[in-house]
Amino acid sequence: MKRRLQEIAEAVGARLVGDGSVKVSSVASVVSSGEGDLVFVEDERYLASALASSAAAVIAGEIASPASSLASGKPLLICSHPKLAFARAARFLRSDSGSKESEVRESALVRPSARLGARVMVEERAVISEEVEIGDGSKVGAGCVIGPSVKVGKDCEIYPNVTIYAGAILGDRVIVHAGAVLGSDGFGYVRDSASGRYEKFPQVGRLVIEDDVEIGANSTIDRGALDETRIGRGTKIDNLVHIGHNCRIGENVVIAAQAGLSGSIVIENNVVLGGQVGIGEHARIEEGVMVGGQGGILPNKVLRGKDGVFWGTPARPLREYLKQLAALAKLGKR
DSSP states (O other): OOHHHHHHHHHHHHHHEEOTTEEOOOOTTTTTTTTTTTEESSSSGGHHHHHHHEEEEEEEEOOOOHHHHHTTTOOOEEEEEHHHHHHHHHHHOOOOOOOOOOOEEETTTEEOEEOOOOOOOEEETTOOOOOOEEOTTOOEETEEEETTOOOOOTOOOOOTTTTOOOOOOOOOTOOOOOEEEEEEEEEEEEETTTTEEEEEOOOOOEEEEEEEEEEEEEEEOOOOOSEEEEEEOOOEEOTTOOEOTTTTEOOTEEEEEOOOTTOOOEOOTOOOOTOEEOOOOOOEEEEEEOOOOOEEOOOOOOOTTTTTTTTTTEEEEEHHHHHHHHHHHHHHHH
């Protein structure tokens, strides 16, 4: 929807230079921008091209001056972190503050005991089971299955073909991309040594996903075995990630694609896991640690050191890892 620049400036905390009544409807790159678009620049080298573009307005840092806006005739939104302001502006442009009624498509199945808030959208062929609660402004995409007693908070976006098992709890503003499976049984078995057979260990816990979490396409997160699996506020999970039962993921954690976490792992706040990282059961990654792509953490291992970077398999401090690579390279030349 279209928004006045004055509204956007107030929403993102930027200083407006120029005509605040100008309306924008979408965001774009400088190269692809057109009439009604909002763009951003962080580098002074690109400010001139942004001001000369077809965009309606530019978000820029303190590199921009009011004089440049007057010279180009293009309004500026000036702030200390243009890229962050741009992201917030994009979200603000997508928001709809209207009083649209809830809508359930005819082919969707919503059980009578389910409770839907205001402005909820349930798309084609979605199934909403018994005792489900869905908060105001949330959307359930086509072909989703929401199991019994699931609770979904406000302003959540559940994309098509997501499956959420019984009893899972999602906070507000959670985004779940297509094909994700939340709350499935963990991979837990007990071996009968007499017969050699494996018997399933009870998987009766729950999954809790806190506010502002985003979960990528085709990712899977298991429920707890007897207790709970918990994903902390603000955590971002890429596509094709697996998180096993009883894991506890802290706040503002970033997990890149194809990472795999075994059961009962603790990831503290502000950790970054690169692509294809593998972590063994009962490991602990302490606050602020970064693990590079394809890093391997052994079971029961603890990685500590705020802002420390670990790499390799088994994962070790980056400086040590690079020294070992250099030593191996020298051996290869002999």
